[in-house]
Amino acid sequence: MNKFEKIICRKDTKCYKWDYLKEIFGRNDLLSMWVADMDFKAPAKVIEVLEKRVEHGVFGYTGLTDSFYSSIINWMKNRFNWHIEKDWIVTTPGIVPAINFAIQTYTKKQDKVLVQTPVYYPFFKSINNNKRTLINSELLLVSDRYEMNFPDLERQLSHDVEMMILCSPHNPVGRVWKKTELQKVAELCLKHKVLLVSDEIHSDVVFSDNQHIPVPKISSEIAKNSITMFAPSKTFNLAGLSISTVIIPNTELRQQFKNTLLKLGLHGGNLFGIEALEAAYKYGSSWLDQLILYIEDNYKFIKQYIKKNIAKIKVIQMEGTYLLWLDCRELKFTQKELVSFFINEAGLALNDGDTFGKGGKGFMRMNLACSRRLLKQALEQLTIAYNKLEKNNSTR
Numbered sequence: 001m002n003k004f005e006k007i008i009c010r011k012d013t014k015c016y017k018w019d020y021l022k023e024i025f026g027r028n029d030l031l032s033m034w035v036a037d038m039d040f041k042a043p044a045k046v047i048e049v050l051e052k053r054v055e056h057g058v059f060g061y062t063g064l065t066d067s068f069y070s071s072i073i074n075w076m077k078n079r080f081n082w083h084i085e086k087d088w089i090v091t092t093p094g095i096v097p098a099i100n101f102a103i104q105t106y107t108k109k110q111d112k113v114l115v116q117t118p119v120y121y122p123f124f125k126s127i128n129n130n131k132r133t134l135i136n137s138e139l140l141l142v143s144d145r146y147e148m149n150f151p152d153l154e155r156q157l158s159h160d161v162e163m164m165i166l167c168s169p170h171n172p173v174g175r176v177w178k179k180t181e182l183q184k185v186a187e188l189c190l191k192h193k194v195l196l197v198s199d200e201i202h203s204d205v206v207f208s209d210n211q212h213i214p215v216p217k218i219s220s221e222i223a224k225n226s227i228t229m230f231a232p233s234k235t236f237n238l239a240g241l242s243i244s245t246v247i248i249p250n251t252e253l254r255q256q257f258k259n260t261l262l263k264l265g266l267h268g269g270n271l272f273g274i275e276a277l278e279a280a281y282k283y284g285s286s287w288l289d290q291l292i293l294y295i296e297d298n299y300k301f302i303k304q305y306i307k308k309n310i311a312k313i314k315v316i317q318m319e320g321t322y323l324l325w326l327d328c329r330e331l332k333f334t335q336k337e338l339v340s341f342f343i344n345e346a347g348l349a350l351n352d353g354d355t356f357g358k359g360g361k362g363f364m365r366m367n368l369a370c371s372r373r374l375l376k377q378a379l380e381q382l383t384i385a386y387n388k389l390e391k392n393n394s395t396r
């Protein structure tokens with residue numbers, strides 16, 4: 001049996017996804033397909049390294065070794081054909097903290113920070129919590145695929161924006177941006193003197209016909225104006241271990257970022273995060289290749305299934321990530337009714353599209369990083385709820 005087929009019970013493991021359903025969705029009896037982690041075990045080699053470390057039994061302060069840095073440098077080279085220097089690497093306890101550090105480092109109160117909605121909602125929280133001004137350039141849905149609205153983006157960037165936070169690949173719309181698109185964005189940022197913060201946490205899970213391009217790889221000029229964030233957490237299901245990397249080729253920008261970490265007393269890191277990152281980047285490549293195939297098959301399966309059985313829900317084209325964006329506008333619900341339909345009629349816990357900002361109303365986000373058996377069960381539950389709805393509508 002394919003290792004990703006196995007259903008692993010995650011209840012009572014303190015996990016957000018399955019243990020907080022009652023608090024978040026109001027009931028416990030749901031299939032959980034919301035928060036962006038996976039129901040799969042991390043690669044066996046990562047578990048083995050962690051087990052060995054646990055067995056050692058001494059968990060004191062831990063530093064970053066040459067082999068830790070080499071694992072990151074080699075990962076970037078092997079997966080993206082991108083050469084990075086050891087000096088460019090800064091570690092942080094997560095990407096959301098890193099985004100907050102970047103906002104605090106490079107902008108002042110009231111400064112404008114731009115995002116492209118619908119987008120990962122902690123971007124707004126980070127901007128608002130730091131009392132910066134949120135600027136939005138909404139993405140365009142063209143047929144079943146999203147695109148950037150370049151005329152609008154340029155108009156917005158030209159009005160004293162200090163920073164842009166790019167999501168690449170994009171959560172929740174599933175785009176793996178093409179080089180031409182990234183180049184255009186990065187050049188607009190250069191032209192209007194906007195610092196480009198690129199969240200590339202989803203860069204590893206990219207489907208077969210696509211390729212992830214790290215923003216700083218495009219040109220050295222662009223590299224000097226970019227702060228780029230990566231992590232093994234989405235890729236290898238290590239989010240609970242709190243480790244991520246920020247790549248800052250520009251010496252001055254890097255020093256400023258490091259000063260923020262210094263002022264917060266943030267140095268070293270979580271021992272298990274450090275061990276897991278190194279093991280995952282050293283040994284996880286073929287596991288990841290198998291994972292991508294499995295997720296892509298889940299996507300193909302659901303796309304076909306929904307087209308055949310649930311005509312009023314449209315599957316948005318997915319080029320990477322494991323987060324599917326569902327266009328449910330044809331169901332003609334209010335957002336509250338839509339959310340309630342998924343929870344109370346279909347028995348499913350998905351993310352409410354409206355939380356991803358402008359352009360999210362009428363949409364839901366579904367996490368496909370689960371076994372196909374669970375996915376099939378979810379789709380059967382959704383079909384029953386949908387057929388009941390259609391029947392009620394036709395007899396009204």
Ligand SMILES: Cc1ncc(COP(=O)(O)O)c(C=O)c1O
Binds near residue numbers: 120202
């Ligand atoms: C685009 C994006 N950035 C960041 C994160 C979270 O990063 P972290 O857990 O490292 O703070 C997520 C998680 O879903 C995400 O989708």
